[in-house]
Amino acid sequence: MTTITFTYLPGDGIGPEVGQAAIAVLNAVANKFGHGLDFEEHLIGGAAIDAGLKPLPDATYAHCKATGAILLGAVGGPKWDHLKGADRPELGSLLPLRKNLNLYANIRPCKPYAALIDHAPLKRERLEGVDFVVMRELTGGIYFGDKGRDNLGAYDECRYSEAEVERIAIKAFDLAMTRRKKVTSVDKSNVLETSRLWRETVIKVAARYPEVELEHLLVDAMTMHMLTRAQDFDVILTENMFGDILTDEASVLCGSMGVIPSASISYGTLGMYEPIHGSAPDIAGQGKANPLAMILSAAWMLRLSMGMDTEAAAIEAAVEAALDGGHTTGDLGGSLSTSEVGDWIASHVAH
Ligand SMILES: NC(=O)C1=CN([C@@H]2O[C@H](COP(=O)(O)OP(=O)(O)OC[C@H]3O[C@@H](n4cnc5c(N)ncnc54)[C@H](O)[C@@H]3O)[C@@H](O)[C@H]2O)C=CC1
Ligand SMILES: CC(C)CC(=O)C(=O)O
């Protein structure tokens, strides 16, 4: 019997709500395919702080390292906003987890579901045929630089080494080779030195992939191109902060923040899987959160960390069926609660 083994980190806000829905779906997958399900739930972020622990408790990190497969909800929220530096959930738990596990490649897909095209706030012709993936660098850049306050004000340092740019570029080009063979690299090389290094390095890596078309765009213009000619993109390669911002924008093409999953990977099967959204304090505790991004993240965990393609595909088919049938939360125009959507998908997987 194969066992689905992972670390479950519900975190804060809607994290535990969408997490519970994903666990229900994973239970259904385990039953349907005759697998064991072995996961431990650990504290992270504000939930850990409230329990009197560090934002990333040692036991949490140790278990993540041991299983090498992590399903995370979200961390942070207004309750912990008064905290400073590494005492904050975001800086003290999520970022070190990504950095210490060397999860440098964050993959975020944008392929609007047919059932949602008329729901999105853009015209149908802007959305039909859209199918791109953002390859976001995740362990470098401004989020990880020296930061602080001094007598002049405040500062956040942005650094990238050539090796950091090269390895994420290789991931993007390798992915493009399995798709439509186009990489769009997004930077701000008209102003930033890190972006100049980024562009030079991407050009060097591109020389090793003669079949792949390479396009460069500046990030400010990219925010416009993404809404006006999204069909032109295949793999979008970008640094940490630009990828963070551009993928929230991509959620507009997909109909909601609640439908885009992500995988954070490096080498081998190690991976952390999480929705692109945050803890959504404005809707937390109300059963309104859309669990699809979390459920799809669980599917990616099965596929990328455990090689369970069939099981992942079963979840993805159930999500598509839920959307086709209108079994959705309010953000997508439906009337179901978070757990009702999770249960609907779990029962679809079970049949
Ligand atoms: N990976 C993580 O743990 C992340 C954590 N955060 C943290 O989350 C907190 C809230 O940040 P925000 O800027 O409000 O971003 P957010 O992504 O939590 O929410 C932005 C908007 O999208 C909506 N939304 C998000 N997820 C949704 C879902 N599953 N279903 C329906 N609607 C959804 C929210 O209601 C809100 O209106 C902050 O403390 C932030 O630092 C933010 C992003 C990622
Ligand atoms: C703490 C943030 C960097 C998390 C975030 O917004 C993200 O990874 O999308």
Ligand SMILES: [Mg+2]
């Ligand atoms: Mg973000």
